[in-house]
Amino acid sequence: MKIDLLLENAFVFNVFRKTFEKKNIAIANEKFYYVSEASLRELEPTEILDVEGKFIVPxxxxxxxxxxxxxxxxxxxxxxxxxxxxxxxxxxxxxxxxxxxxxxxxxxxxxxxxxxxxxxxxxxxxxxxxxxxxxxxxxxxxxxxxxxxxxxxxxxxxxxxxxxxxxxxxxxxxxxxxxxxxxxxxxxxxxxxxxxxxxxxxxxxxxxxxxxxxxxxxxxxxxxxxxxxxxxxxxxxxxxxxxxxxxxxxxxxxxxxxxxxxxxxxxxxxxxxxxxxxxxxxxxxxxxxxxxxxxxxxxxxxxxDRGAIASGFLADFIILDDLETIGIDSVYKKGRCVHQREDKIVYPLTKPKFPDYFYDSIHCKPLTNKDLEIHVDGNQDSVTCNVIQIQEIGTFTEHVQREIPVINGILDWENSGLSLIMVMERYGKNGNIGYGLIEHSLKEKGAVATTWAHDHHNLMVMGTSIEDILLAQHKILDLKGGYVVSKNGELSASCPLPIGGILSDENVYTLGNQLKNVRQAMVDLGYRNTNEIMSFSTLSLPVSPQLKITDFGMMDVHTHALVPLIEGKE
Structure with missing residues (x-):
């Protein structure tokens, strides 16, 4: 039996006993052939790799x-x-x-x-x-x-x-x-x-x-x-x-x-x-x-056929130079080295190509000032509103109620200490807009908008001022999807996601830094969470407790009952 690769002097993880054992590993035809304490050089390996002092795990x-x-x-x-x-x-x-x-x-x-x-x-x-x-x-x-x-x-x-x-x-x-x-x-x-x-x-x-x-x-x-x-x-x-x-x-x-x-x-x-x-x-x-x-x-x-280093299993494994820190030296897929420490990540030679309509999928109107006026019936100085309260840890929310002033028949949300949130149907099907209010979100004058809104991925925008909401929403439309943050009437960060409004074909370094800037811009506006972007993007996820919002409006996650913005108003 001729083998492709022989790894010698390795500390090999035996998943069946959950221990590391000093072994040699023979690999042939993309699979582990033999794992043994004995020398395996008689198998005539094409390549020999001495991994003395290193650890090998699946x-x-x-x-x-x-x-x-x-x-x-x-x-x-x-x-x-x-x-x-x-x-x-x-x-x-x-x-x-x-x-x-x-x-x-x-x-x-x-x-x-x-x-x-x-x-x-x-x-x-x-x-x-x-x-x-x-x-x-x-x-x-x-x-x-x-x-x-x-x-x-x-x-x-x-x-x-x-x-x-x-x-x-x-x-x-x-x-x-x-x-x-x-x-x-x-x-x-x-x-x-x-x-x-x-x-x-x-x-x-x-x-x-x-x-x-x-x-x-x-x-x-x-x-x-x-x-x-x-x-x-x-x-x-x-x-x-x-x-x-x-x-x-x-x-x-x-x-x-x-x-x-x-x-x-x-x-x-x-x-x-x-x-x-x-x-x-x-x-x-x-x-x-x-x-x-x-x-x-x-x-x-x-x-x-995977998950262990044993005869007949796919030769998928990691060579670690430090066990406690999971220090990765190199990665092998089907017996072939696909990554070594300090390598730059290998990307496809050409950018992925999807159907043309994947790149033109945001179909909703630009917002106007009128869209941000929430009218209140009757001659009232204030109304009780249902509010989504964000937590600083995780993506769960709470349902609270707050008294909000009314001026000339219009809800004064800009001066309420809360943020207005809107979810706009973006597929050109019905033009729905769902409205809500958010507590513990933005503390400064600004807005955040995205088309990466779990899981329906409609266009969602949240802000503390009309000017910034309009700016952020219009910019999202220009980008054909992504994330946008505005502050004091100026664009402060953006991350274009033109493929379906949720993906980019940039390399991860460029994309990651764009998103990092969005995250920091949200923090600068006062948003506080262990994962600011995920917290925001799941405000639209109506299966994650407790109160969330879709293009139909706010919804109780457990009962699926729609919750009106103004209490008592259908």
């Missing part, structure tokens, strides 16, 4: 993530992910599906990448129903049946329609779940189960959902794992108290470390590897952190 596997959150298409994302040791991902591309439907998903799957990208069928496009949010595309039963035939599809993406799952047996999401269970009974079904417990949790599981990736607490971890839920821990769930719970109760078989969403500026610093480091810093043994980023995610998704 390539990282991210089983719950959204490529679109990085704001780059798969062909560009591939090189970035590989540079951080990620060799396989399972992408739920519900963002591009909300904009372009099945055509968006198929455009992604057609892109050529060195990274192995499998797909989870977006199960909630839209995240609720077309009567509560307008999207560019829909994923229904016919689309699901068609996508199930694609070889890259290995899971059903996160089911998010809370009311449809728990209280409506004939809802589209329940029909989709039933269809998948009939056609692919062994396929993993992913859930979006925030702040859910007791009988309501049982309803999610009874519908077939067996995993959750949302923000956890020690109590939710114990309840969900004890109930049979597989937990996928993203950054906001990797806290000292949560990790201590995992350690104390030895829950490693029931969890995987994932990313969910990594935005373009954060992608300059790391990806799944950063969450591995965070888990270790929070108290998880490094061996368990590697185990839950390689073997448990592979098992969860039925990927039998």
């Amino acid at each position: 390539g990282f596997i991210d089983i719950h993530m959204h490529i679109e959150s990085s704001m780059i298409p798969p062909s560009i994302f591939s090189g970035v992910a590989l540079s951080y040791g990620i060799t396989t991902v399972v992408a739920d591309s519900h963002e591009i599906a909300n904009v372009f439907g099945q055509a968006g998903i198929e455009a992604f799957m057609q892109e050529k990448t060195d990274l192995d990208i499998f797909y989870a069928i977006p199960s909630s496009v839209p995240s609720t129903t077309p009567e509560l949010e307008t999207t560019g595309g829909l994923i229904g039963l016919n689309e699901v049946a068609s996508l199930l035939e694609h070889p890259k599809v290995i899971a059903l993406g996160e089911a998010m329609n809370f009311k449809g799952i728990t209280d409506e047996p004939n809802s589209l999401i329940r029909q989709i779940l039933k269809k998948v269970q009939e056609l692919k009974p062994l396929m993993p079904l992913e859930g979006h189960i925030p702040r859910v417990s007791g009988e309501t949790l049982a309803k999610f599981m009874h519908a077939g959902l067996t995993a959750d990736h949302t923000q956890q607490t020690p109590e939710s971890i114990l309840e969900k794992v004890s109930s049979g839920v597989f937990l996928e821990l993203q950054k906001k769930s990797i806290t000292p108290e949560n990790i201590q719970t995992v350690v104390d109760y030895d829950l490693y078989e029931h969890i995987a470390i994932i990313t969910d969403d990594i935005m373009a500026d954060d992608l300059l610093k790391g990806h799944l590897d950063e969450n591995v480091r965070l888990a270790v810093a929070c108290g998880m043994p490094v061996e368990e952190a590697i185990y839950t980023t390689t073997y448990t995610p592979a098992r969860r998704m039925g990927l039998q």
